[in-house]
Amino acid sequence: MNKIETLSTIDNATYLQKKEIADFLFEHLDQYGDPHEDIMKCLDYALDQAVDKGGFVVMGRENGEIIGAVVVNKTGMSGYIPENILVYIAVNANQRGKGVGKKLMKTAIKMASGDIALHVEADNPAKILYEKLGFTNKYLEMRLKK
DSSP states (O other), X not given: OOEEEEXXXXXXXXXXXXHHHHHHHHHHSGGGOOOHHHHHHHHHHHHOXXXXXXXXEEEEEETTEEEEEEEXXXXXXXXXXXXXEEEEEEEOGGGTXXXXXHXXXXXXXXXXXXXXXXXXXXXXXXXXHHHHTTOOOOOOOOOOOO
C-alpha cells in the first residue's frame, strides 16, 4: 500500500470522490455488500457537513487506485449506544492477507472519538481481524424489517 488517505466532513468531498469509494465498495464487499445507492447514502451521511451527521472514510491506495476502504458513521449518541458505527470495510481480493485491512482499521480506530460498534456475519473471515483489534461480541443483533 503506497499511502493511506482520509476524508471527513471538513474535506467537502465531491460526488466523484464519493462515487469512486462507492464503486470500490460495491465491487469488493462480495456477499456482504449492499446496493450501490445504499453505499452512496452511507457516504453522504459520513461526509455531510450537517450537524446531526458525520463520520469519515479511510482508504488505502496503491498506484492511485483504491485497494481498501473503511467507512465509519457517527451515531450522535454515547454511553448507551457507541459514538461510531463501522459501516463498511473492504479490501481488494488480490490485496487480502497483506495487512491492508488491519492498517486501515487501526487508522479508523485512532480517528474515531469514542466507542465503535460494527455488525459482522458469523462466517465473515474479517471477524478474526476485529477480535484481534479488541472488538468483542456482547450482544446478538436482532432486526425487525418493515
